[in-house]
Amino acid sequence: xxxxxxxxxxxxxxxxxxxxxxxxxxxxxxxxxxxxxxxxxxxxxxxxxxxxxxxxxxxxxxxxxxxxxxxxxxxxx
Amino acid sequence: xxxxxxxxxxxxxxxxxxxxxxxxxxxxxxxxxxxxxxxxxxxxxxxxxxxxxxxxxxxxxxxxxxxxxxxxxxxxxxxxxxxxxxxxxxxxxxxxxxxxxxxxxxxxxxxxxxxxxxxxxxxxxxxxxxxxxxxxxxxxxxxxxxxxxxxxxxxxxxxxxxxxxxxxxxxxxxxxxxxxxxxxxxxxxxxxxxxxxxxxxxxxxxxxxxxxxxxxxxxxxxxxxxxxxxxxxxxxxxxxxxxxxxxxxxxxxx
Numbered sequence: 001x002x003x004x005x006x007x008x009x010x011x012x013x014x015x016x017x018x019x020x021x022x023x024x025x026x027x028x029x030x031x032x033x034x035x036x037x038x039x040x041x042x043x044x045x046x047x048x049x050x051x052x053x054x055x056x057x058x059x060x061x062x063x064x065x066x067x068x069x070x071x072x073x074x075x076x077x
Numbered sequence: 078x079x080x081x082x083x084x085x086x087x088x089x090x091x092x093x094x095x096x097x098x099x100x101x102x103x104x105x106x107x108x109x110x111x112x113x114x115x116x117x118x119x120x121x122x123x124x125x126x127x128x129x130x131x132x133x134x135x136x137x138x139x140x141x142x143x144x145x146x147x148x149x150x151x152x153x154x155x156x157x158x159x160x161x162x163x164x165x166x167x168x169x170x171x172x173x174x175x176x177x178x179x180x181x182x183x184x185x186x187x188x189x190x191x192x193x194x195x196x197x198x199x200x201x202x203x204x205x206x207x208x209x210x211x212x213x214x215x216x217x218x219x220x221x222x223x224x225x226x227x228x229x230x231x232x233x234x235x236x237x238x239x240x241x242x243x244x245x246x247x248x249x250x251x252x253x254x255x256x257x258x259x260x261x262x263x264x265x266x267x268x269x270x271x272x273x274x275x276x277x278x279x280x281x282x283x284x285x286x287x288x289x290x291x292x293x294x295x296x297x298x299x300x301x302x303x304x305x306x307x308x309x310x311x312x313x314x315x316x317x318x319x320x321x322x323x324x325x326x327x328x329x330x331x
Binding site: 012 | 115201203231
């Protein structure tokens with residue numbers, strides 16, 4: 001099994017891909033998933049996280065088969 | 078509702094979800110819109126066109142040449158005018174029966190609290206976190222529904238917060254100590270992206286006024302224009318939120 005990671009809007013553009021499929025072994029939180037997928041690149045400040053379309057924090061628990069989504073913050077108008 | 082209104086709004090009245098009763102609710106309603114830029118322009122124009130009885134529009138900026146690419150309530154001849162005054166003219170021409178109150182100065186806390194409390198629904202069409210947090214606090218203090226929209230580059234976000242339902246607030250999503258403001262001046266913005274999000278704000282405000290809030294509660298919608306994708310995220314209330322924690326839903330009883 002694996003964990004799906006999705007990047008939205010500006011994050012998708014910056015990373016040049018819409019997502020990653022990761023081996024679930026050793027991934028306990030969205031922060032772990034980001035680190036595995038993006039190596040040394042730090043997560044941009046204020047990025048929003050959802051797990052299975054539920055709003056979540058970077059240190060919330062993720063399980064095998066979960067989908068993690070990362071969204072950039074937006075304040076313009 | 079007289080014959081003029083029955084005719085003017087006939088295409089809305091025809092809808093089972095609106096009807097004469099719903100249209101009358103809109104005619105009797107008062108909306109506060111903070112910001113008459115890219116989001117506020119289409120939001121205010123749709124609400125005026127749809128027959129909302131009274132709009133209070135607030136913006137202390139003046140119209141600049143570089144606004145006109147996306148802020149559709151303003152025209153080239155309005156450059157240099159306060160945005161609130163320029164937008165008032167557009168809205169009155171669109172619907173002379175809609176009562177428009179233009180506020181072209183920066184509201185202090187007391188004035189903002191007063192305006193939020195008087196409104197049936199508030200639309201946050203501002204462009205900065207400080208205003209968003211202040212508006213969120215006032216909305217939850219007075220129990221006024223808040224439709225919060227944001228857009229920049231080729232992306233947008235929208236959520237409606239319903240203090241009376243015991244749902245989450247803006248600060249449950251974004252912690253109150255956020256820094257690192259982004260602006261359309263620096264980041265750029267594709268014109269219709271603010272149109273999509275501002276129109277969606279008008280739509281959600283109408284749903285609030287019509288009492289059709291089931292699809293809005295606890296949802297954050299995210300729009301990615303380049304991918305042509307919407308995402309919906311369920312947002313719970315943050316039990317440690319300094320703004321809304323400890324609030325009870327009004328219909329919880331006891």
